[in-house]
Amino acid sequence: MNRESAKALVVGTLGVAAAMSLAMIASHVSPLVGFNAFFYGAFGGKQQIAETLASTTALLFPALGIAIAFRAGLFNIGAEGQLLIGGLLAGWIGTHIEVPPAIAIAAIFLAGAIGGALWGAIAGWLKAARDANEVISTLMLNFIAASLALYLVTGPLRAPDAAGPELSLLPHAYWLPTLLSHTRATIALPIALLAGFALRYVLNNTWFGYRLRAAGEAPEAARRAGISLSSVALWAMAWSGALAGMGGAALVAGELHRFNTQLSPGYGFIAIAVALVGGLEPLAICVAALAFGALESGGLALQAAAGVPKDAIHVIEGLLVFALAARRYLGARGATAR
Template identity: 40%
Template sequence: MPEAATTSSASTRSRLSGTLTEAATTLIAIVLAFAVGAVLMIVSDPAVIGQYAYLFTAPQLPLGASWAKVSGAYAALFAGSLGGLGPLTETTAQAAPLICAGLGVAIAFRAGLFNIGAQGQAIVGSIVAAWVGFSITGVWYLSLLLAIVGGILAGAVWGGLAGWLKARFGAHEVIVTIMLNYIAAGLLAWLLTTTAFQRPGRTDPIAPVIDWFATMPRIEGTRLHLGFILALIAAAACWWLLDRSTLGYAIRAVGANPNAAATGGISVPRVIIAAMAIAGGLAGLAGAQAALGPAAGGTAVPLTAGLVGSIGFDAITVALLGRSRPLGVVLAGLLFGALKAGGLAMQSVAQTPLTLTIVLQALIVLFVAAPALVRKIAPFLRRRPVRAPAGPAQGGALS
């Protein structure tokens, strides 16, 4: 018993040490990304670079210009994402679909699957949610419930199809989901030319206005709406699924070693289909939020070819940054939501290109994906083995 307790304690300390190291690595990766972003801002501004001609004669000129450029841009980014109720709710609105789609990618990752199809799953989710939203009108909250459920089911079918093709025929999920992305985008483009999806009196590809009762309830005058609450509920459900349910155990087992899982009596094909269907349902929820969430003016954005944007692809970076853990995905989604919300303010106030926020996202993921590089820069992050106290086998005294 003492040996078992000692081993368990050492294992707990090792897991805690690993979690803290991962958190520190992620934090330093974010700091490094912002530092590289600062350098890019300086070298891309001719006015600031021109001041470096006086680096050795009047160093305060280039250093002051550099500081003014970087501090002004990041202050605008902070103000546009966290500086008040309006920016905060804008951040939550941008983060909500990223969290949902990121959870979908993370669930697939935990099953050992690379779900690149979150984009297509979000698109079909937005199609069904929008169709329900402008077809079922005047029904108090029933239309919203049906639209959300429809979006989730559409995404689940789209993701489950990829899982079934892999489980039944061995088709690689990366190739299948990429092709399904193209099919979903083409399907949306075609539907917007049909009578059922085209706004009356218009010939351009734009859908009818979604019924007010089918839009996400929101706090008046803000962008905080039901979608963000649903994203947090989805994250909590994913945590319970992965850590507290039998299916979650099977997903983690298949992701760790499918052969060993099959030997242990787990049906690997069923787990693959289930994991991809759940992942697709979460991405479909993200698409439903894009279709039913309020725009800056308070009304829903009509269904168009570019409604979903790049939510599905951004979700991959969110899942990677969150290390495929629900809490990590929520925090990563909020970070990327803040970058999206503050990017416009940074562009208008500090005259910094909006594309810099995309560069920051890429740099963050780059550093997170290269922990060895981060640990090389920060030697204190190098993990040390947790040693258990010496027991009888190591020469310790018997009690």
């Protein structure tokens, strides 16, 4: 974890704590009482810890993917759609294969990665071939992904016995083993952590990582050095989508055990804040994901015990995304101007 990442992590954490204090005061709740309820809700027992770890996992996969795109100088706002398409393909594959459980779980994650990668590559191709603004294209692809998924699970792919828009249930043998019995915390968390360590190695020790960082930090110099910015854009968005899609697969195999349109309550958007608070450094992002996982689970307890609306937590997360994204964007413009 470098100094810049540590600084972003500290500033983001302090900013969230200050904003939460203001939200508590506005709700006529003592910050002492509020934070006590919050920390109990996030870490007060086995079930609370498991909920925090489950939310951490759901955020970590797309946050790592977003970091890839952002490190390449691309603003991927489409992790939500990539997660959805990855989960859809993972859920479909999981109900159409008959193989040993270990192979099935690997196939489900691979399907999620492929689905997310293909969806991310669309925006990458538009950027590479037509210089389309990736913020607009990825944002629009989120809506297309949601509509496509809804059409498929209410029409041609809908489970015969489904009560709503969803695919068939995965065979029980294909469900991810839990870390803590009878909870939502699964082995998807160590898989996500391994992905974080692998990404750190790739970014810092491989030719692909060098090209990615060069394109993001000094695009003109990278172009003069013979690096194809179009190729970087395409592959960065594809790999970014692959990790987000793996997040969708983890939700399908680990929590819902089937795909439905309620797969994600906005994990792909919250993951933007996670990536930015982590300074786009994989190990710092792992820590940031834990903090935001605690926000998700602790926020529910804060609402129940102290009456602070859960939506206040989402407002804080949104403001944090805006502030950090604006800071990074303005910093990038300033560097380009110099």
